[in-house]
Amino acid sequence: MRHGRHAAIGVFDSGVGGLTVLKALMERLPLESTVYLGDTARVPYGTKSGEVVTRYSLANAQALLEYDIKALVVACNTASAVALPALEAQLPIPVIGVIVPGAQAAAKATRNGKVAVIGTPGTIASGAYQAALAAAAPSMEVHARACPLFVPLAEEGWTEGAVPQLVAEKYLGGDFLGGVDTLVLGCTHYPLLAQIIQGVVGPKVTLVDSAKATAERLVEVLRERELTRLERGAVERHYLVTDTPARFLEVGARFLGRPLSGARQIDLHVK
Amino acid sequence: MRHGRHAAIGVFDSGVGGLTVLKALMERLPLESTVYLGDTARVPYGTKSGEVVTRYSLANAQALLEYDIKALVVACNTASAVALPALEAQLPIPVIGVIVPGAQAAAKATRNGKVAVIGTPGTIASGAYQAALAAAAPSMEVHARACPLFVPLAEEGWTEGAVPQLVAEKYLGGDFLGGVDTLVLGCTHYPLLAQIIQGVVGPKVTLVDSAKATAERLVEVLRERELTRLERGAVERHYLVTDTPARFLEVGARFLGRPLSGARQIDLHVK
Numbered sequence: 001m002r003h004g005r006h007a008a009i010g011v012f013d014s015g016v017g018g019l020t021v022l023k024a025l026m027e028r029l030p031l032e033s034t035v036y037l038g039d040t041a042r043v044p045y046g047t048k049s050g051e052v053v054t055r056y057s058l059a060n061a062q063a064l065l066e067y068d069i070k071a072l073v074v075a076c077n078t079a080s081a082v083a084l085p086a087l088e089a090q091l092p093i094p095v096i097g098v099i100v101p102g103a104q105a106a107a108k109a110t111r112n113g114k115v116a117v118i119g120t121p122g123t124i125a126s127g128a129y130q131a132a133l134a135a136a137a138p139s140m141e142v143h144a145r146a147c148p149l150f151v152p153l154a155e156e157g158w159t160e161g162a163v164p165q166l167v168a169e170k171y172l173g174g175d176f177l178g179g180v181d182t183l184v185l186g187c188t189h190y191p192l193l194a195q196i197i198q199g200v201v202g203p204k205v206t207l208v209d210s211a212k213a214t215a216e217r218l219v220e221v222l223r224e225r226e227l228t229r230l231e232r233g234a235v236e237r238h239y240l241v242t243d244t245p246a247r248f249l250e251v252g253a254r255f256l257g258r259p260l261s262g263a264r265q266i267d268l269h270v271k
Numbered sequence: 272m273r274h275g276r277h278a279a280i281g282v283f284d285s286g287v288g289g290l291t292v293l294k295a296l297m298e299r300l301p302l303e304s305t306v307y308l309g310d311t312a313r314v315p316y317g318t319k320s321g322e323v324v325t326r327y328s329l330a331n332a333q334a335l336l337e338y339d340i341k342a343l344v345v346a347c348n349t350a351s352a353v354a355l356p357a358l359e360a361q362l363p364i365p366v367i368g369v370i371v372p373g374a375q376a377a378a379k380a381t382r383n384g385k386v387a388v389i390g391t392p393g394t395i396a397s398g399a400y401q402a403a404l405a406a407a408a409p410s411m412e413v414h415a416r417a418c419p420l421f422v423p424l425a426e427e428g429w430t431e432g433a434v435p436q437l438v439a440e441k442y443l444g445g446d447f448l449g450g451v452d453t454l455v456l457g458c459t460h461y462p463l464l465a466q467i468i469q470g471v472v473g474p475k476v477t478l479v480d481s482a483k484a485t486a487e488r489l490v491e492v493l494r495e496r497e498l499t500r501l502e503r504g505a506v507e508r509h510y511l512v513t514d515t516p517a518r519f520l521e522v523g524a525r526f527l528g529r530p531l532s533g534a535r536q537i538d539l540h541v542k
Contacts, residue, residue: 041323042313047426049515052312149434152423155318163420163441166434244320270541 005229008033008236009218010069012060015043016155016248017188018075019255021098024211025073028219031229033236035067038252039268041242044151046120046187050082053122057083059270061091067238069093070227073218077102077187077210078120081128094221099123101217102184102210103132107140109206110182116143118171119186120151129186143178147171147190154189155251164193168200177201184208192255239263276500279304279507280489281340283331286314287426287519288459289346290526292369295482296344299490302500304507306338307346309523310539312513315422317391317458321353324393328354330541332362338509340364341498344489348373348458348481349391352399365492370394372488373455373481374403378411380477381453387414389442390457391422400457414449418442418461425460426522435464439471448472455479463526510534 009029011022015038022036037060039045045053057079061072072095074080074087080097087095106115117129124146133142149167158164177183183205185191191209198207222228241248245263253259280300282293286309293307308331310316316324328350332343343366345351345358351368358366377386388400395417404413420438429435448454454476456462462480469478493499512519516534524530 041319043318047314047518048312049517052514148427149420149423149429152420156419158420163434163437166437170434243323246320247318 004070005227006233007068007070008035008238009071009073010035010037010061010064010067011073011075012037012039012057012064012079013076013188014038014045014078015040016252016255017151019252020188020191020209021073021075021211021214023256024215025218028212028215031232031235035064035069035238035240037064037240038248039242040248044120045076045078046122046151047148048122050122050126053079054083054086055270057087058090059268061087063240063266063268065091071096071218071221073214074098075188075214078122081123081126094225096214096218096221098188098210098214099128099186100132101213102186102208103129104136105210105213106133106182106184106208107136109208110140112179112181113137113139114141114143114178114180115182115184116145116177116180117184117186118145118147118150118190121146121148123186129184141180143176143180145171145176150193151187151189154192157254159192160196164196165200168193168196172197172200177205180205182206182208184210186210237261240266242266242268275341276498277504278339278341279306279509280342280344281306281308281332281335281338282344282346283308283310283328283335283350284347284459285309285316285349286311287523287526288422290523291459291462291480292344292346292482292485294527295486296489299483299486302503302506306335306340306509306511308335308511309519310513311519312539315391316347316349317393317422318419319393321393321397324350325354325357326541328358329361330539332358334511334537334539336362342367342489342492344485345369346459346485349393352394352397365496367485367489367492369459369481369485370399370457371403372484373457373479374400375407376481376484377404377453377455377479378407380479381411383450383452384408384410385412385414385449385451386453386455387416387448387451388455388457389416389418389421389461392417392419394457400455412451414447414451416442416447421464422458422460425463428525430463431467435467436471439464439467443468443471448476451476453477453479455481457481508532511537513537513539
């Protein structure tokens with residue numbers, strides 16, 4: 001493995017959700033090749049324990065390392081929340097999660113110092129956003145809530161109408177928001193429900209999606225390590241999945257905002 | 272392994288849902304010991320391919336065989352739909368799925384020969400219920416629909432109120448029912464939503480849940496093979512899970528209708 005400027009950016013997620021992050025990376029760094037792995041045979045991670053998510057994350061990273069990658073983006077909030085220390089300890093390349101960039105973007109966006117974060121049960125229970133927000137701005141008031149039904153709604157394509165409206169009201173209504181002016185969408189599926197969520201929380205609340213902030217962080221890391229690709233050349237896009245590709249290609253196009261060229265099924269040897 | 276009358280009944284499911292089947296088995300066969308395996312590290316199966324579900328099912332069965340079981344109940348509709356032939360080919364003990372008993376119960380229940388079945392995308396796409404219903408009564412008219420949001424609703428505990436009501440109306444309203452008088456709940460999670468579903472389809476439609484029919488089928492199989500336990504003795508209940516047990520114990524109590532004594536975490540070496 002060379003890990004040089006010509007190597008690709010590796011990206012993994014539990015499934016299709018991380019394609020919203022990949023999309024931001026491709027827009028911000030159009031010269032860079034990418035290898036995306038969706039662990040569709042074990043999706044979702046958000047309802048599983050930190051121990052199991054860490055094990056799966058290490059297996060994903062090992063599979064991506066076989067593709068000569070120079071940096072790894074963990075495009076899954078749950079994996080970023082629980083597996084980043086293990087990944088950083090075991091990998092010879094820089095590892096970028098989505099949580100610290102998302103928390104920093106929220107700290108920049110808030111004017112009244114009150115921020116809410118929503119995510120999967122795994123992400124919220126880990127306390128990783130709460131810690132990252134506290135690190136970004138120690139005096140911040142943080143509200144956090146798990147919204148497990150948002151993922152299946154987004155995957156089912158029910159992103160408008162009465163059902164997502166009622167679900168969003170149930171999760172985000174009442175006193176939960178408590179005067180926050182910023183809401184972090186702490187799961188890569190949630191941007192698909194942004195319109196419904198914005199309607200429920202009202203126009204005064206800024207929604208923060210960590211995809212763009214993560215792309216900016218990657219730009220910085222590549223620059224610091226002198227790993228940015230400098231000249232134009234053939235840009236490769238690889239998509240790997242652990243289940244059969246059909247559903248990934250179908251649902252993934254909605255997340256990436258364009259059709260996917262194809263995906264290769266691989267086996268991960270995990271316990 | 273003895274596989275004798277004293278051996279236990281092995282039961283597996285992708286997670287907690289199969290506890291509704293275990294409950295029916297424990298009620299019908301109170302003298303029999305049971306070993307239940309919930310593959311909580313890979314749950315759910317319903318949105319995954321037949322290839323992956325078969326691989327996971329074989330690993331579950333191998334783990335249960337280490338417990339001296341005399342019969343295997345596949346308490347997961349999706350696994351019953353796609354993995355039964357592979358399990359029957361590889362195991363030295365009888366294997367009982369939930370689909371054929373459920374289809375036979377529906378064939379007995381219908382008066383007008385029109386039956387609907389609902390289940391996960393994997394179960395419905397497999398055509399297994401449609402085939403089993405046709406085998407039970409060749410002239411039957413069968414309607415089938417995948418209802419993927421019912422599983423996360425049941426796991427979230429949202430089994431009454433406006434959200435499950437609207438979701439049920441969206442899946443079961445319109446022309447889908449088409450005059451059927453029997454509706455098969457082709458997923459072990461759906462009995463938790465039975466009240467909402469009954470309200471939407473109306474009192475004239477009989478709901479069929481395959482748990483009891485599967486328990487009756489197991490009684491027959493044990494009798495035919497002379498494997499029924501005859502005398503009273505210590506009855507053992509083992510619960511195995513592949514993720515950490517906390518969530519399984521919490522959600523599982525709702526499915527089993529009583530607290531679980533504890534669960535042991537095991538590793539399955541699957542790809």
